[in-house]
Amino acid sequence: MEIFGIPHQAFLGQLLLGLVNGAFYAMLSLGLAVIFGLLDIVNFAHGALYMLGAFAAWIMLDKFGVNYWFALILAPLVVGVLGVVIERVFLKRLYGLDPLYGLLLTFGLSLIFEGIFRELFGVSGQSYPVPELLSGATNLGFMVLPNYRAWVVVVSLVVCIGTWYLIERTRLGAYLRAGTENAKLVQAFGVNVPLMVMLTYGAGAGLAALAGVLAAPIIQVNPLMGSNLIIVVFAVVVIGGMGSIMGSILTGLGLGIIEGLTRVFYPEASSIVVFVIMVIVLMIRPAGLFGKEA
Amino acid sequence: MTTELLRIEDLHAWYGESHILHGVNLTVHEGEVVTLLGRNGAGRTTTMRAIVGLTGKRKGSIRINGTETIKLAPHKVAHLGVGYCPEERGIFASLTAEENLMLPPTLAPGGMSVDEIYAMFPNLKERASSPGTRLSGGEQQMLAVARILRTGARLLLLDEISEGLAPVIVQKLGEMILSLKAKGYTIVLVEQNFRFAAPLADRFYVMEHGMIVKQFAQNELTQNMGMLQEYLGV
Numbered sequence: 001m002e003i004f005g006i007p008h009q010a011f012l013g014q015l016l017l018g019l020v021n022g023a024f025y026a027m028l029s030l031g032l033a034v035i036f037g038l039l040d041i042v043n044f045a046h047g048a049l050y051m052l053g054a055f056a057a058w059i060m061l062d063k064f065g066v067n068y069w070f071a072l073i074l075a076p077l078v079v080g081v082l083g084v085v086i087e088r089v090f091l092k093r094l095y096g097l098d099p100l101y102g103l104l105l106t107f108g109l110s111l112i113f114e115g116i117f118r119e120l121f122g123v124s125g126q127s128y129p130v131p132e133l134l135s136g137a138t139n140l141g142f143m144v145l146p147n148y149r150a151w152v153v154v155v156s157l158v159v160c161i162g163t164w165y166l167i168e169r170t171r172l173g174a175y176l177r178a179g180t181e182n183a184k185l186v187q188a189f190g191v192n193v194p195l196m197v198m199l200t201y202g203a204g205a206g207l208a209a210l211a212g213v214l215a216a217p218i219i220q221v222n223p224l225m226g227s228n229l230i231i232v233v234f235a236v237v238v239i240g241g242m243g244s245i246m247g248s249i250l251t252g253l254g255l256g257i258i259e260g261l262t263r264v265f266y267p268e269a270s271s272i273v274v275f276v277i278m279v280i281v282l283m284i285r286p287a288g289l290f291g292k293e294a
Numbered sequence: 295m296t297t298e299l300l301r302i303e304d305l306h307a308w309y310g311e312s313h314i315l316h317g318v319n320l321t322v323h324e325g326e327v328v329t330l331l332g333r334n335g336a337g338r339t340t341t342m343r344a345i346v347g348l349t350g351k352r353k354g355s356i357r358i359n360g361t362e363t364i365k366l367a368p369h370k371v372a373h374l375g376v377g378y379c380p381e382e383r384g385i386f387a388s389l390t391a392e393e394n395l396m397l398p399p400t401l402a403p404g405g406m407s408v409d410e411i412y413a414m415f416p417n418l419k420e421r422a423s424s425p426g427t428r429l430s431g432g433e434q435q436m437l438a439v440a441r442i443l444r445t446g447a448r449l450l451l452l453d454e455i456s457e458g459l460a461p462v463i464v465q466k467l468g469e470m471i472l473s474l475k476a477k478g479y480t481i482v483l484v485e486q487n488f489r490f491a492a493p494l495a496d497r498f499y500v501m502e503h504g505m506i507v508k509q510f511a512q513n514e515l516t517q518n519m520g521m522l523q524e525y526l527g528v
Contacts, residue, residue: 188348
């Protein structure tokens with residue numbers, strides 16, 4: 001069977017790969033959007049935090065025998081705490097300044113983290129085994145579905161929708177949304193905004209680390225894995241627009257799929273298709289697809 | 295003998311480099327309605343913002359119910375029972391009317407229930423699920439006041455609540471202030487609209503160049519009209 005002249009196995013395979021990549025784009029751009037909204041900081045360290053999540057899982061397994069399932073909880077917690085420390089020690093001093101300072105600072109931090117891990121582990125990459133429970137593949141009849149990749153897509157969707165629900169439908173989320181609009185007034189109402197900002201950055205860092213743990217069994221865990229991904233994720237954020245949580249999720253998944261399909265029909269363009277779309281979107285709708293026009 | 299709920303002494307406040315308040319002194323007793331009068335730029339709004347901690351640097355003393363707050367973070371000031379309604383209303387666009395209403399955390403027991411608030415402002419109930427900034431100007435003003443009544447705050451700082459509203463709504467706001475006063479709330483008003491503020495307040499402070507220049511009580515209003523004309527042009 002063929003779809004548009006392409007063997008359907010190859011077609012569906014690339015579609016799945018696109019969906020998996022899209023899941024990572026969605027989780028990372030979501031964290032970036034939340035952090036930018038409340039802190040006004042373009043968190044260039046997001047890729048490094050993702051890398052740290054993957055390394056945390058690998059180190060836990062390699063040095064301490066902590067398995068995948070515990071790492072899935074512990075690595076985001078550890079990186080989340082690191083995020084809290086980063087916010088308290090560095091970012092706190094930048095509030096009220098031009099957002100450029102935050103971008104430069106987080107960019108510097110990501111270079112430092114990458115440098116440290118290159119020094120410690122080299123750039124060749126460490127492999128992380130797929131957990132036994134999720135190894136193998138399921139034959140769906142029309143395609144063979146690798147279990148772990150299906151798991152990644154499901155977890156990421158649950159996390160994204162959970163985050164969306166938390167922000168758009170709960171009281172805590174109302175504080176976050178209001179804080180994004182006018183943090184000082186929210187604080188004058190009696191909400192401990194500095195604490196909320198600190199925890200938001202920690203949660204964003206934890207979310208990036210969770211994506212890193214999920215990615216560990218699929219790709220080689222290496223110090224540059226974050227910077228390879230983060231440029232595409234920033235393009236996703238620009239295309240989706242900074243204003244919307246659901247926008248980040250849908251844009252991330254959508255662009256992953258478009259990338260996958262491009263790999264099927266015109267492989268030469270697959271690594272630039274996201275950027276081509278970014279240019280077009282910026283020309284037509286500078287605030288992004290889901291962003292609010294300023 | 296009434297207790298002092300708010301006592302401000304020699305308050306200086308800055309926005310960045312600009313020195314706005316130059317030694318403000320004022321006192322508000324529990325259950326009183328006090329109005330700050332003055333021209334635009336006299337420092338009335340800055341005084342309100344300095345009380346809740348929304349200016350830049352502050353110096354001097356602000357005691358709320360006896361607690362010195364000059365060094366407190368804004369959220370801790372609020373928890374002393376202060377409800378602030380900013381001049382620009384501060385309704386959040388990304389929250390529904392009801393989410394706006396429920397946003398400020400409860401500060402003390404004894405706040406109005408949501409049912410009581412909806413009884414007082416029926417429009418807000420009808421518009422509960424509309425985005426906050428889709429409400430009309432009058433509805434947004436009601437919302438901005440209603441949401442601090444829910445919190446149990448007993449000291450209300452209301453900045454220009456009558457500004458830009460139709461006379462019928464201004465009249466309704468006036469009735470609301472009187473009914474809050476009857477319930478024992480302490481209210482500080484900043485008002486441009488002298489006709490609105492005049493019958494409501496127990497005492498008046500007149501501000502000029504970041505300082506209090508005059509103060510008088512409700513029963514001294516008529517003999518002070520000449521002075522007010524000079525200061526306010528009313």
